[in-house]
Amino acid sequence: MIQSPSHTKWLRLGILCLTLTLSTLCFSCNQEGKTENKTAPKIQKPVLSLSTSEANEIKKLLNTNDVLKVSFEQHKEKADKAIQNGIEVPIPKDPGGGYTHEKHKRNYGEMYSAGIAYMITADTIYSKFVTDMLLEYAKMYSKLPLHPKRKENHPAGKLFWQGLNESVWLVNSIQAYNLVSDAISIEDKKTIEDHVFKKVAEFISVDSKKTFNKIHNHGTWAVAGVGMTGYVLKDQDMIDRALYGSNKDKETGFLKQIDMLFSPEGYYSEGPYYQRYAMMPFMLFAQAIQINQPDLKIFEYRDQLLGKAVTTVLQLTDENGAFFPFNDALKEKNYLTSELIFASNIAYAYYEDSSLLPITLAHNKVSISGAGLEVAKALKNFKPKVYEKKPLLITDGKDGTDGGLALLRMPNGKKDEKLTAVFKFASQGMGHGHFDRLSIFFYDGKQEILQDYGAARFLNVESKQGGRYLPENTTWAKQTIAHNTVTIDQNSQFDGKVKAASKVSPQLLFSNLKDTKLQIVSAKEENAYKGINMQRTLALIKDSAAERPPFIIDIYAITSKEKHQYDLNFMYQGQLMDTNFEYTKESTLSELGAQNGYQHLWKLGEGKSDQNFATLTWLNQNRFYSISSIINPNSAMVFSRLGANDPNFNLRNDASYMIRENNKEDHVFVNIIEPHGNFDPKLESVQNPHSDIKNIQLIHSDDTYTIVKVIFKNEEHYTLMIVNKEHDPHKQHKITVDTIEYQWTGNYNLKTN
C-alpha cells in the first residue's frame, strides 16, 4: 500500500494496515506455537471489522459527525430496547415469518447491535446481554434436531427451517461475540465457543457439507460464517476450509466462489437481487481476510473482482435504487438494504472509490466499522450528487462468454433522469433464473414502462405460504410469456427445464454503447426452441436535432424451417389511451391458454388491422408511450390481463399486449418504442398524445442483413442496417434493394434522412 503523507486518508489506511499486520503476525505466532513476542503491542481486538482504535475514533466523532451519530444510535437504541425486553431463546418451531423464526433473526441482530454499543460505550450492560444470550444458545444448540419445518430437497437448519438462515445467524453472532469477547470470563468463553460456535460451524461446514461446498450464495454465507468464526476462535483449519473448501483443494470454498460466481465485470449469475444479498458475506468475509491475512490480497483478487461486483450490482438498479427485477426478484428491494451498506462501505474503504459516495449518502447510515468510519469522514465534506448510472454491457459467465446484459441509457430530457432499456441475454442464473432470454424492459426516469414481473413472493408474509416463493412464481413469473420476449407455440423456452437451460447461453453478436446518439446491442439465442434461431437487436436512438426523447428500434428475427405460432408479449405499465386499429373486447373472460403461464392471463380482447403497422399508446404518469409494430392482415393484437387461475390472489393484475403471428416459418418482429408528449394535470396541458410514427418498413431481411426504415410524421427518416452473421467491425457491406444501394462498414449503420 502506497503511503503519501500529504494524503491523510492514505495515512490512516496505512496505520490501519500496520495495525492489522501486527495483529496478524502475533496471531500467526500463537497459531504456530512459536515464542510470543512480548514487546509487540497488545493485540488489537476484535479481529473482524472494528478495531478498538477505530471504535475510539468513532466515539470521538459522534458529536460532530451526524451520520456516525445516527448510525450508532440506531444500534444503541436497538440494544437498549432488547435489554429492556429481556432475553428469549425459544425452541425453534415456526417456518419463515413465524414467531420463532423472526425471534432468532431478531436475536442475532440485537446481539450485533449490543456488541457495537459495547465497543463504543464500554458499558458492560451490553457485553453481558450478548454473553447471556449466547449462554442461552449454548444450553440449547447441541441438543437441537433438524428444524421441524424443514422442506424436502432444501438444506435444513436447526434454528431455522433452512440452513441459509443458520449461516446468516453465524455471520452476525460471531461478530457480536468478537466485539464483546474482552468482557467475557474465560469459563463463559469456553462454554460459548464449545457449545455454540464450534457446534454451529460444525453443523454448517461438516453436517451440511454439501451446501458448504456449493458454488452458490448459500455456500458463500456458509463459508463466511465459518471462516469468520475461524479467525475469532483462532482455528486455521476452519479458516482454510472456508477459503479453499472442505478438502482444502481449492475446488470449492471462498476463492473458488469468487472465480466461478462472477463474470469478469463482477456480474453474479443469479441476477442483482441475489447479488445484493450475496455481496454481504463476500464483502464481510473479505474484510475479515484482509484484516487477518492481508498477504492474501483478497481485494486485489481476480483483478479487483469484489470491487467490480459492488459497482455492477449498484449499476443494475433503476432510478428508485431498486434492483432490476429479473429472475426471482422482489421489486421492493433497493440499494438501501443493510447488505449494501456493509458492502459499499467496505468497497469505499478498500478501493477508495469516491463514485460510491452518493450511494452511501443515500443510505443515511454507515456500518459501525473501520470501513464505515472512512465513509462517514468522507461524507462530511461531500457535496450531494446523483449516483451516475452509465450505459453498460455486462457479460455473464466466469469467462464472460455466457451472454450478458446490456443497459442502454440516455437522458430523457428531465434533470438527472434517464431512459433505460435493459436487454437480457444472460445465462439461466441457476434455480432462480427465469425463461426470459432476449427479453427487454424499459424505464423512463423512475417509472417502469415495460415491466419484468419479478418474483411471485411476499417475503416473510406468513399468510402467503410462509413468505416463500409462491406456486405462481413457477407457473407464471418464470415462464417465457411473463416477459417481454417471444413465446413460441405457447411453450416456454427449454420447455421450462432449468437443467437444459443451464447448459447453454445466448451469445452477444455486437454492441456499441459509447455513441451519444445511438446505443445498439444484438444477441442471439439458438437453443431455447428446437430448430429455431432467434436474434434480437435493440437500438436506442436520439437525434439531437429532434426535440423528441430517444426512441427504440427493436428487431426480433426468428428463423425456422417449420411453421410455428410466435407471440411477442409486452407487459406495458399504465393506462391504455389509444390504438390505430379496431379491436373487440370479450364479454366474458377466459384464460388465454392452457399452460406455461398462459393459464394466468385473462384474454380481454383482440384486434386486427389492414394497415402495415399497429400502434398502441398508453399513459404512465406524465408521459405517453407508444409501441408501433409492423404487422400484416393475419397478425393478431391480443390484450390480456393477469389474474386467471390464481386461487389465492397471489398475482398482481397487470396488463399485457401481444403481437401474435400464426403459421410462420421465418418472421421478423419490428417494433418502435417511443416515449412522447406530456400530460400535466397541474397545468392542465397535454402535448403530443399521439405517436409520431408515420410508417415503418422492413426493407430487407435475410440471414445476412436486416434493414429497417422508420419514417416520422415530420418526415425524419431513420434507416437501420444490421449484419446478421460474420460480425466484424471493419468489414464493408453493400446491398441493393429496389434500386437503392445500402453501403456501410461494420456490424450496423444508422442513416438519418
Add this chain to the structure above:
Amino acid sequence: MIQSPSHTKWLRLGILCLTLTLSTLCFSCNQEGKTENKTAPKIQKPVLSLSTSEANEIKKLLNTNDVLKVSFEQHKEKADKAIQNGIEVPIPKDPGGGYTHEKHKRNYGEMYSAGIAYMITADTIYSKFVTDMLLEYAKMYSKLPLHPKRKENHPAGKLFWQGLNESVWLVNSIQAYNLVSDAISIEDKKTIEDHVFKKVAEFISVDSKKTFNKIHNHGTWAVAGVGMTGYVLKDQDMIDRALYGSNKDKETGFLKQIDMLFSPEGYYSEGPYYQRYAMMPFMLFAQAIQINQPDLKIFEYRDQLLGKAVTTVLQLTDENGAFFPFNDALKEKNYLTSELIFASNIAYAYYEDSSLLPITLAHNKVSISGAGLEVAKALKNFKPKVYEKKPLLITDGKDGTDGGLALLRMPNGKKDEKLTAVFKFASQGMGHGHFDRLSIFFYDGKQEILQDYGAARFLNVESKQGGRYLPENTTWAKQTIAHNTVTIDQNSQFDGKVKAASKVSPQLLFSNLKDTKLQIVSAKEENAYKGINMQRTLALIKDSAAERPPFIIDIYAITSKEKHQYDLNFMYQGQLMDTNFEYTKESTLSELGAQNGYQHLWKLGEGKSDQNFATLTWLNQNRFYSISSIINPNSAMVFSRLGANDPNFNLRNDASYMIRENNKEDHVFVNIIEPHGNFDPKLESVQNPHSDIKNIQLIHSDDTYTIVKVIFKNEEHYTLMIVNKEHDPHKQHKITVDTIEYQWTGNYNLKTN
C-alpha cells in the same frame, strides 16, 4: 384596518390600503364625471393585482428573494419563448385538447406572463407582444360564430367549444392588458377595448346571460372576467352587473354566488376538486374589488367567507396534497395548481393567516402581485413545517343544514402522518355529484386504503373523447356501487337521478371530533331509496394504552318494511393477503350485474362462512389492513374487479370486496377497519400480518339504540353505544341486554374493557 407601527406587515398593508383608497377615489371621480383633483398623485395603474409600486419592490427584491426570482423568471421565460415563437391567433376549430383549443389557452397564459414581464422589466418588447396579440384578436373576434365543436345543452364559447374557457380567457387577458396598458397608444387601446374586451364581455354577460347569472362556478368565472374588465375599462355598469347580476337586483351575481355556493364553513357544494377551480375567480375578483371598491369590504363579507373557503379546500386534501376525490374529481389534482397559488397568496395577504405558509412554501412559487409579494417576504424567514390537517366537521348547504362531510384524523404512529377517514353525507353537489351518500374513504399517511374512484376522465387527452368526461363516468363513477356505501337491489341512490337527489340531503345526527381517543360521526339518509332509512356511524378509536394504530368501528344500519338485497362494497387498494373464510374463484369471468355500475365489475369469486365475522386482510405498501365484518351463514363475500363493458379501456382495473345480504328487511352492517403490522422489505421483517380481532358482537340494535362490542385477541374490549333518535348531548340512557346494564349520558358512549 388597524395600524401598528411596531408591526411592519401591518404598516405595509396600511400603505397598500392607502394607495388603493386614493386610486379608487380618483377612479370614482372619473367615473362620476366630476372635476378631477389635479393635485392627487398619479393613479397607480394597473388596477387588478399588481401596482407599479409593488412591481418596483418586487424588482428590488429579485436578487435576494429566491421564490420571487423563480416565480418571476418562469413568467419571463414563458414570455421570451412566446415572443420568439411569434404570434398566432388561429380560427377556432378544435375541441378540448385539440390544437386551436390549446393554442388559445396558451395565448392568454403567454399574454399574462408578458404583462408581468413588462411590469417588472419595463421592456416594451413585452407590452408590444400583448398589444400585437390583442390586435390580432381584435381583427377576428367580432366576426366569430359560436364554436363549431360546441355541444348541445352545454353553453358554447366562440374561441373555445365551451363558454367556460371563454370566461377564463377573459380573466387572464384583461389582466395582461391592464398590466401593459400604459404602454399602448390611445388608438390601439380603443381598438382593443372596442373589438376585444367589450365584445367578449358582451358575449359572456349578454349573449350568454343564462350562464352569467348562474349560481355555479361557470357563473363565477363569467362575473369575474366581466367585473375585472369593468374595473379596467372603468365601466361601472359592467362592474355592477358582475357584482349584483344582470338585473342588478342582487338575485344573481358575485355576492349572491358567495351567499349560495358555500356553506358557513366555506365548503363549495360541488366538492373540493371544483372548489379549487372556483376559488381562483372568487379570489381574483375579490382582490380586484378590494383594490377598487374597498368600501365593499369583500373579504369580510359573510363573516370572512372567502378566507374560510380557502382554508376548507386546503383541508379537503390528502397528505399528498391531492383533493379528496369525491364527486367528479381527477385524482392527480393537488393544491400545487396555479389556482391555489393565486387563492392562497391572496388569502394570506388579506387575512394574514400564517397557517397558510406551509402551502405557499410547497408551491415554491408565488403570484407576481401585491399578495404574492407579501407571501414571498413572509417565506424569507419561515421555518418549514407540515401544513396542519385537522379533524373537521364541514357542513354543506348555504345554511349548513344540508348534511356535510366529516374528516376523522388521528396520528398513525409515523412522523407527521395521520390516518384519515372521510365520511360523506353531503348534498348532491349539482351535476358533478355522485350517488355516494353515507360513503366513506380511508387513507393511511399518503396511501389510499379504501378509495373513492374519482372521475372517469383524462383531462384534455384528445384520444379519450377530447378530454371530456367519459361515458364510464356516468355508467360507473357516479353510481352508488362505485363507492364504499350500501347499494340496494343493485340500484343506485335516487335511481341515479340528479334532480330528485338535489332536492334532499342526508342529515347529521351527532358528532364529536374533539376527543383524542375517539372521533365519532353519525348521519342518516332517508330519501335515497324509497321506504328505506339508513344510518351510518363512523368512529375512529385510539386507546393510548394499546400500541396498535387507531381503528374504525363502522355501523351501517338499514330499516325497511320490505325485503331487499343490501350490498356493502369496499374498494380496497392493495394486494389481498388473507381471509378467514373459504371462497371459490370463477374459472371464467362475467359481469356482476346488468346495470347501475354492476355491469363494469367482473365477478372474481365468492365466499361463505359459518363464523360470525368475516375478515379480509390486504397489504398496501408497508402496512396490513383488515376489514372484519359481522356476517351470518347467508352472507356472501363477493370479490370483483373493475373493467367489464369497457370497450375503450377507459377504466382502471381496481379491486373491490363486498358483503352482500339477501332478502333482508332491517339489517345492521358492522365492520372493524384496522391498520396493523408492518412489512419492511429493507429489513426483511414482517410484524402483525394478521388482524387482531377476536370477535365482534352486535349486542343490541333497534330504532333507539345500537350497541356493538369489539374484542381483540389480547382481550381488550371496546363497547360502543349509540343513540339512534332524539339526539341530545345531555340525555341519560339506560338499557339492559342479557342482564348487563348499559348506562350513559349523551348520544354515544365508548366503554373500554
